[in-house]
Every structure is written in C-alpha cells, then in structure tokens.
Amino acid sequence: MSASSDHANSVFATVVQAPEDPILGVTVAYNKDPSPDKLNLGVGAYRTEEGKPLVLNVVRKAEQLLVNDPSRVKEYLPITGLADFNKLSAKLIFGADSLAIQENRVTTVQCLSGTGALRVGAEFLARHYHERTIYIPQPTWGNHPKVFTSAGLSVKTYRYYSPNTRGLDFQGLLEDLGSAPAGAIVLLHACAHNPTGVDPTSDQWEQIRQLMRSKGLLPFFDSAYQGFASGSLDADAASVRMFVADGGECLAAQSYAKNMGLYGERVGALSIVCKTAEVASRVESQLKLVIRPMYSNPPIHGASIVATVLKDRDLYNEWTVELKAMADRIISMRKQLFDALQARGTPGDWSHILKQIGMFTFTGLNANQVAFMTKEYHIYMTSDGRISMAGLSSRTVPNLTEAIHAAVSSVA
Amino acid sequence: MSMLLRNGCAGRILKSGAVRSMSTSWWKHVEPAPKDPILGVTEAFLADPSPDKVNVGVGAYRDDNGKPVVLECVREAERRIAGNLNMEYLPMGGSIKMVEETLKLAYGENSDLIKEKQIAAVQALSGTGACRLFADFQKRFSPDSQIYIPVPTWANHHNIWRDADVPQNTFHYYHPESRGLDFASMMEDIKNAPNGSFFLLHACAHNPTGVDPTEEQWREISHQFKVKGHFAFFDMAYQGFASGDPERDAKSIRIFLEDGHLIGCAQSYAKNMGLYGQRVGCLSVVCEDEKQAVAVKSQLQQLARPMYSNPPVHGALVVSTVLGDPELKKLWLTEVKGMADRIIGMRSALRENLEKLGSPLSWEHITKQIGMFCYSGMTPEQVDRLTNEFHIYLTRNGRISMAGVTTGNVGFLANAIHEVTKSA
Numbered sequence: 001m002s003a004s005s006d007h008a009n010s011v012f013a014t015v016v017q018a019p020e021d022p023i024l025g026v027t028v029a030y031n032k033d034p035s036p037d038k039l040n041l042g043v044g045a046y047r048t049e050e051g052k053p054l055v056l057n058v059v060r061k062a063e064q065l066l067v068n069d070p071s072r073v074k075e076y077l078p079i080t081g082l083a084d085f086n087k088l089s090a091k092l093i094f095g096a097d098s099l100a101i102q103e104n105r106v107t108t109v110q111c112l113s114g115t116g117a118l119r120v121g122a123e124f125l126a127r128h129y130h131e132r133t134i135y136i137p138q139p140t141w142g143n144h145p146k147v148f149t150s151a152g153l154s155v156k157t158y159r160y161y162s163p164n165t166r167g168l169d170f171q172g173l174l175e176d177l178g179s180a181p182a183g184a185i186v187l188l189h190a191c192a193h194n195p196t197g198v199d200p201t202s203d204q205w206e207q208i209r210q211l212m213r214s215k216g217l218l219p220f221f222d223s224a225y226q227g228f229a230s231g232s233l234d235a236d237a238a239s240v241r242m243f244v245a246d247g248g249e250c251l252a253a254q255s256y257a258k259n260m261g262l263y264g265e266r267v268g269a270l271s272i273v274c275k276t277a278e279v280a281s282r283v284e285s286q287l288k289l290v291i292r293p294m295y296s297n298p299p300i301h302g303a304s305i306v307a308t309v310l311k312d313r314d315l316y317n318e319w320t321v322e323l324k325a326m327a328d329r330i331i332s333m334r335k336q337l338f339d340a341l342q343a344r345g346t347p348g349d350w351s352h353i354l355k356q357i358g359m360f361t362f363t364g365l366n367a368n369q370v371a372f373m374t375k376e377y378h379i380y381m382t383s384d385g386r387i388s389m390a391g392l393s394s395r396t397v398p399n400l401t402e403a404i405h406a407a408v409s410s411v412a
Numbered sequence: 413m414s415m416l417l418r419n420g421c422a423g424r425i426l427k428s429g430a431v432r433s434m435s436t437s438w439w440k441h442v443e444p445a446p447k448d449p450i451l452g453v454t455e456a457f458l459a460d461p462s463p464d465k466v467n468v469g470v471g472a473y474r475d476d477n478g479k480p481v482v483l484e485c486v487r488e489a490e491r492r493i494a495g496n497l498n499m500e501y502l503p504m505g506g507s508i509k510m511v512e513e514t515l516k517l518a519y520g521e522n523s524d525l526i527k528e529k530q531i532a533a534v535q536a537l538s539g540t541g542a543c544r545l546f547a548d549f550q551k552r553f554s555p556d557s558q559i560y561i562p563v564p565t566w567a568n569h570h571n572i573w574r575d576a577d578v579p580q581n582t583f584h585y586y587h588p589e590s591r592g593l594d595f596a597s598m599m600e601d602i603k604n605a606p607n608g609s610f611f612l613l614h615a616c617a618h619n620p621t622g623v624d625p626t627e628e629q630w631r632e633i634s635h636q637f638k639v640k641g642h643f644a645f646f647d648m649a650y651q652g653f654a655s656g657d658p659e660r661d662a663k664s665i666r667i668f669l670e671d672g673h674l675i676g677c678a679q680s681y682a683k684n685m686g687l688y689g690q691r692v693g694c695l696s697v698v699c700e701d702e703k704q705a706v707a708v709k710s711q712l713q714q715l716a717r718p719m720y721s722n723p724p725v726h727g728a729l730v731v732s733t734v735l736g737d738p739e740l741k742k743l744w745l746t747e748v749k750g751m752a753d754r755i756i757g758m759r760s761a762l763r764e765n766l767e768k769l770g771s772p773l774s775w776e777h778i779t780k781q782i783g784m785f786c787y788s789g790m791t792p793e794q795v796d797r798l799t800n801e802f803h804i805y806l807t808r809n810g811r812i813s814m815a816g817v818t819t820g821n822v823g824f825l826a827n828a829i830h831e832v833t834k835s836a
Contacts (some may be wrong), residue, residue, distance in 0.1 A: 010674050010699055010700045010704060011554055011557075011608065011643055011674075012553055012554070012697065012699065012704070012708055013700065013704065014553075015553050015704070015707050015708050015711055016707060017706060017707040017710050017711075018707075018710040018711050018713065018714045021504065021713070021714075021717055024501075024503070024504060024717075024722075028503075043501070045500060045501065052498075053498040053499075053500050054498070055495070055498055055499060059499075060495045063494045063495055064494060064495060066494075067490050067491060067494040072482070073480040073481075073482055074480070074482055074486075074686055074687055074688050074689045074690060075472060075480050075688055075689055076451075076470070076472065076682075076688045076689050077689050078451070078455075079448065079451060112537075112719075112720035112721075112724070113720065113721065115717075115718070115719070115720050115721040116719070116720045116721075119718060119719050119720070143717060143718060143721065146717065146718040147718040149718075150718040150719070257501075261499060262499055263499050263500055263501045264499045264500050264501050264502050264722070264724065264725030264726075265499055265724055265725060265726055266720060266721075266722070266723070266724040266725075281444070282443065282444045282445075285444045285445035286443075286445050288445060288448065289445045289571075290575075292448055292451075292540075292568060292571060293540070293544060293568060293571035293572040293574070293575040294537075294540070294541070294544055294575070294719065295537035295538065295540050295541040295544065295691060295720075296537075296538065296540040296541075296568065296691075297451075297689070297691070298691070299537075299689065299690055299691040299724040299726070299727065300689035300690060301690060301724065301726035301727070302724065302726070
C-alpha cells in the first residue's frame with residue numbers, strides 16, 4: 001500500500017508561528033552570524049577567558065564517580081526527586097544551622113532548574129493560596145511573567161530599577177509593596193538581580209522584610225546565582241536567611257545551572273518553609289500532585305552530580321574555590337570594561353558597571369543602540385541592553401568598548 | 413514589636429534574643445493529598461520488612477534476579493559521554509539529533525513525512541512530559557476540543573489532561589468477561605463521537621491491560637477515524653518492548669500514516685532503553701507541510717519555556733549516542749529483544765504454574781496480553797489479600813507488572829494468586 005498523498009486537513013492549520021524567545025533567540029541569531037568577530041553577550045551562561053563553556057572540575061570528578069559505579073541504576077526517582085539532593089539543597093540555601101530545617105518545617109522537592117521550581121511553586125500557589133496575584137520587580141527575567149501566568153496567577157509589577165541612577169528605586173519599591181493587598185505574593189531575586197545586577201543592601205533587605213511581614217506578603221525567592229554573585233555562598237543567601245530567621249513562611253526556587261555549571265542538566269529545587277512540620281508534610285503531598293501530571297518525576301543525572309559534590313567535604317570545598325574563581329573573573333571583567341570606557345572617554349557615567357553584581361550588567365543602552373551594535377559590531381545581547389559579563393574576556397573587551405562608544409556617540 | 417502584633421500575630425522571644433512572629437500558617441487548609449496509586453505501591457513495598465516480598469507494581473524492568481538493569485549499550489554510551497562534553501543548555505526543542513533518531517523509530521527510517529519535514533517534534537520529559545505538552549497544546553489551539561480516553565488507561569493520563577484543562581470523555585476498550593478487547597463497543601464509541609474528536613490511543617502494549625487490537629482491527633479503527641475526521645494521539649511507551657521488534661510494535665501508527673492521518677505521538681525511552689529516571693522522550697505532531705510544522709514546533713516550544721525552559725541534556729545524549737552508532741544501535745535492538753523475550757517467557761511460566769495448580773479459572777489472557785503488564789482480573793479485595801497475606805505488591809486494579817516476575821518468584825506468585833482466587 002503506497003503512502004497516501006491526500007492528507008487530511010490539519011486541525012492545527014491555523015497555528016501561527018510563535019516569535020523567537022527574546023533571550024534564547026539571541027543565541028539563535030548569534031549562531032547564524034558568519035562574522036569571525038561576533039560576540040555573544042546574550043544568554044547568561046558562563047564562559048572562560050578563552051570564551052569557552054566550562055565544566056567544573058568537581059562536576060567532572062562527580063561524573064566519573066557516577067559512571068564508574070556499577071551499582072548505580074537508572075530507576076525512577078520519587079516524584080519529589082533525590083532525597084539527598086533535596087536535604088543538601090535546603091541546607092545550602094537556608095544554612096546548615098537553620099532552625100526551620102531542624103524543626104522539619106521545610107519541604108524541598110527537586111525540580112527542573114530554576115524555571116521548573118518557579119513553575120511548580122506557582123502551580124501550588126494557584127491551587128492552594130488565597131491570593132492569585134504575584135508582584136514581580138520591574139524589570140525582571142524575561143521568562144518570569146509567562147511562568148506565573150501559565151500557572152494561573154496574575155502578574156503585577158513593583159518598581160525596582162531606577163534608570164536615572166542605574167540603581168535601586170528603593171522608595172518606589174517600598175511604596176508599591178506597601179500598597180499591595182495583604183497576602184499578595186512577592187517575587188524577590190535573592191541576589192544578583194537579573195537583568196539589572198542591582199541588589200538591595202542588607203539594611204534595605206531588613207526594611208523590605210519588615211514591610212512584607214507587617215502586610216502578610218508572601219515572599220517567593222528566586223535564587224539562581226548563589227555563590228556566583230559575591231563569590232560567597234553564605235553571603236549570597238543572606239536575604240533568604242533573613243526572612244526564614246523571623247519564623248515566617250516563604251518559597252524559594254534554587255538553580256544549579258550557573259553556580260555548578262549544570263545548565264542543560266536542569267537541576268534545581270523548590271523549598272517551601274512552613275509554620276509547622278505537619279503543614280510542611282501536607283504541602284509536600286500536594287506538590288506531588290502538581291508534578292506527577294507534568295513530568296512524573298525529575299531527571300536523575302544532574303541531581304546525582306550535585307548530591308555527590310555537596311555531601312563530600314573535599315569536593316564541596318573544591319567547588320567553593322571554583323565558584324569564587326568564576327565570580328572573581330566576572331568582577332575583573334567589570335573592572336576592565338569600566339577602565340576601558342573611561343580610557344576611551346566614552347560619554348556618560350559607567351560606574352554602574354562596577355556597582356552592579358552578578359552575571360549581568362544593565363548597560364542603559366536602548367534598543368536602537370543595541371541593534372546598532374549587533375549590526376555594525378556583531379555583538380549580541382538582549383534588546384533591553386543587558387550584557388552577560390560572563391561572555392566577556394580580556395580579548396573582547398576592546399571590541400565591546402568600541403561598539404559601546406560608537407553606539408552612544410552616534411545613535412540616539 | 414507593634415508590627416508583630418498586627419494581623420493576629422504574637423511575638424515570642426527566643427533564647428537567642430531573636431523575635432519569632434507567630435502568625436498562623438497560610439497552608440493550614442491544605443489537605444493531605446492521596447498517594448499516587450502506582451508510585452505509592454513501591455513506597456509501600458520498600459517499607460515492608462518481609463524477606464519474601466515481591467514487587468509487581470510499577471512498570472520498571474527487572475532481570476531474572478529481580479534486579480534493575482542498565483543496558484550495556486547505555487553504559488557504553490555513558491562512558492563515551494562522561495567528562496567529554498559541556499553541559500550547555502539545549503535549545504527549547506531539545507536535542508535535534510535525538511529527535512531525528514526518535515522520529516525514525518516511530519515513523520520509519522525512510523519516512524516521507526520526515527524527508528518532507530512535515531513533522532513538528534520536540535524533546536520531552538519522557539512519555540508524561542510528551543503527553544502533557546500535547547495536552548497543553550491541544551488546549552491552546554483546539555480550545556473547544558475534548559479528549560477521549562480508553563477505559564481503563566494509565567491513571568496519570570487523566571491527571572495530565574485534567575491539569576491541562578481539557579475536558580475528558582471515555583471510550584470502551586477492555587472487555588472484563590473475555591479479558592480482551594471490547595472491539596464492538598469501541599467502534600460504536602468512535603462512530604458516536606462528534607466528528608473531529610481527539611482520541612488517545614496506546615500504540616502497543618496497552619497499559620494497564622496488555623490488550624492490543626489486532627492488525628485488522630487497527631485498520632478498521634483507522635478507517636473509521638477517517639470517516640469521522642477524528643484526531644489520533646498515540647502514546648507509545650513500549651516500542652520494542654511489546655513484541656521485541658520495534659518495527660512491529662509501531663504497526664498501528666504506520667497503518668494510520670498510510671491512511672493519511674495527521675497524528676500526534678508521544679514516545680518514551682524509559683522502558684525500551686531503560687532510561688527511566690533520565691526522563692527522555694519526544695512529542696511529535698504531523699502537519700500538512702514544512703511551514704506548518706515549523707509553526708507548530710515553535711508553539712510547542714512556547715509551552716515548554718515556562719515549564720522548564722529546555723529539556724535535560726544527559727538522557728538525550730545517551731539516546732543519540734546509542735542510536736547514532738550502528739554498532740550500539742544493533743546492541744540495543746538485541747537487548748530490547750532480550751527484555752521482551754524474558755517477559756514473554758514469564759507470561760508462559762505464570763500461566764503454566766496456575767494451570768498446574770488446578771485453578772478453576774482461565775488464565776489464557778496472561779499469554780494473550782502483551783507488553784509489561786498483565787491485567788489479571790483480580791478484584792481489589794483479592795489484591796489486598798495478596799499484599800497483606802503474601803507481601804506481594806501490585807496496583808489494586810489487578811495489574812501485574814510481568815517485568816517483576818522471575819523464575820525465582822513465579823511459583824510463589826502463582827501459589828498466592830491461586831490462593832486468593834480459587835474460591836472466586
């Protein structure tokens with residue numbers, strides 16, 4: 001019987017092509033560019049000084065341990081994921097001495113990196129929480145709004161970034177959170193805010209905490225850069241720990257994409273800190289109902305690597321050293337770019353490059369200037385002017401400096 | 413201090429001097445969720461201290477010693493992968509190489525549809541993830557449609573389409589009296605459904621019954637689908653695992669393709685490559701032309717992005733390494749056949765044992781059914797007795813995972829089944 005050529009009409013004939021994802025689409029465009037000088041400052045993935053992706057030594061070691069262990073099998077993980085991984089992840093973010101953990105008030109489930117943790121948390125909130133609105137900072141990671149609306153939450157924004165100062169609009173933030181309805185959910189970037197790199201100070205975090213607790217606002221932390229921002233795992237978790245220490249409840253999404261370089265393995269965790277152990281147990285059972293019809297149980301490989309590293313003292317220490325080295329390289333790139341712009345005499349105040357923290361710099365360049373830099377200098381970044389410092393090297397700083405200078409001088 | 417006293421909070425000074433707010437939990441009203449009926453069985457099994465316990469619950473393959481198996485082709489693939497490649501993000505649609513090889517399995521090595529690029533396909537989180545992506549896609553782009561689901565089916569199918577907010581209907585499938593297919597009622601339901609309805613079909617080795625339509629019956633089903641303009645979504649979780657021959661196990665799909673249906677298909681490597689916990693699968697949707705396929709794929713990616721951004725790389729690398737290397741692929745085919753043959757052997761052994769015990773019931777269905785599961789016909793009460801008296805764990809619908817049966821436990825299992833059913 002020959003294949004029929006008269007196909008039925010598709011029931012999806014009217015489906016229109018979706019636009020490229022604004023962030024991941026940058027890499028797609030970059031890959032298509034044949035120029036030998038092209039530079040990808042789009043997606044936030046760490047690059048070495050040579051511009052290469054990096055697999056951490058501890059990860060290589062952990063992988064070898066795993067592959068050489070004949071007793072390892074590929075059975076389904078429980079719905080909540082790898083138990084060791086969950087415990088260790090909770091300790092990592094909340095601190096080994098966390099009372100909440102000691103009192104069994106924390107439920108932690110393995111998720112598909114930060115995205116997956118946010119989505120599972122959002123689905124849980126949409127089903128079980130009385131407030132259906134989440135407040136997200138303006139601006140925020142491009143994928144945040146869709147994650148929350150897909151789960152059935154509605155999204156509002158609170159002022160965060162001040163374009164004038166290229167710093168935090170703290171007054172605006174306090175006003176907007178102050179006028180949010182009691183109980184509203186608030187998304188907080190634990191450290192190294194994406195895309196701006198602007199974080200509250202310790203004092204400002206304390207004020208935010210007091211305000212939120214007084215209004216019963218529910219904190220939902222997104223921690224994608226612990227250890228990556230300052231180089232210290234503990235310092236980068238200080239904001240989260242401040243909230244947990246006051247005995248209140250919160251959600252926290254963790255990702256190991258950047259700080260352990262496990263990007264494509266999709267390793268993350270969602271923790272919900274509850275008032276009592278009994279509540280935490282019921283909450284966990286409901287998280288399972290969210291996860292099962294989404295993907296049944298999480299992937300084993302990446303979580304096994306993380307657990308192997310976190311539970312071994314030597315590997316853990318080695319990891320902290322590699323992590324600090326990545327953070328330090330990024331900090332040095334900030335200095336180099338700033339110095340180069342100063343030396344070039346590029347108009348404007350570029351000190352925000354030094355003040356902002358983490359993987360990204362919110363340059364302040366507008367969409368036209370960004371388009372100009374892409375067209376004339378083959379430099380790729382998101383149209384909001386966000387550049388990934390991790391994609392820079394000493395070799396490419398001069399080219400970027402030229403491009404910024406030209407853009408700022410000739411494009412309005 | 414005063415702000416702590418608002419909203420019914422009371423402050424409590426701890427030993428450390430820190431003040432703990434004592435407002436009540438936001439989650440007090442959260443009910444404890446019921447245990448997953450399938451995965452809950454393994455939990456109960458693990459908690460049982462009895463040395464004689466037998467797990468024939470979850471559908472994960474075991475060797476004749478009752479041990480989980482990592483295929484040799486997979487071990488070799490992992491040796492090649494470990495430490496060599498970076499772990500960069502995959503594109504939202506996943507590993508292109510893995511998807512290419514996966515489509516060949518379902519649609520045929522020389523499929524015109526593949527050549528003409530008519531298939532929109534993305535890597536998915538195993539079969540569950542593929543079904544969920546499709547259900548979300550169906551909701552968004554055929555918002556008025558419902559899904560017709562066979563009775564019975566894998567329990568999680570209902571959860572998936574419910575969470576995607578797609579209304580569900582059922583169609584007759586299993587015939588309890590004959591422990592076979594209720595073909596007449598099934599065809600009635602297909603005819604009576606409104607034109608253009610969406611149907612979920614198990615491509616082979618129906619879960620939980622092990623009852624599949626014959627080739628002739630598949631042709632009739634396909635024909636009726638054409639008459640009614642129905643949409644066929646195939647869940648293929650056991651390709652290669654059912655008969656031992658992947659080409660043969662894809663027959664139902666090939667029949668529909670020959671008839672010109674534009675199908676959807678979920679594929680999983682959990683069982684046939686033993687990659688369970690790696691979560692590797694694929695969702696494909698056949699379109700009228702390449703342009704449409706590009707559009708549909710882009711929309712599938714839009715659904716994946718706010719769920720997990722991009723799929724996990726490791727399992728996909730294992731699959732593309734195995735299937736992309738002729739030697740490894742040959743080894744895989746041998747190993748899949750080995751697993752299928754062992755199960756077929758256990759079916760014979762279980763049936764023979766029961767017949768030798770003089771069971772008054774017919775156990776013919778054990779060898780007629782195909783794939784990992786046997787729908788024994790036992791009642792929930794009989795299942796409870798198996799668990800409570802004999803420490804044998806299976807789902808309460810009487811579904812036995814034949815993969816958990818070994819030469820070591822088949823006698824014990826037959827005895828126990830005989831005990832609880834002999835006075836039925």
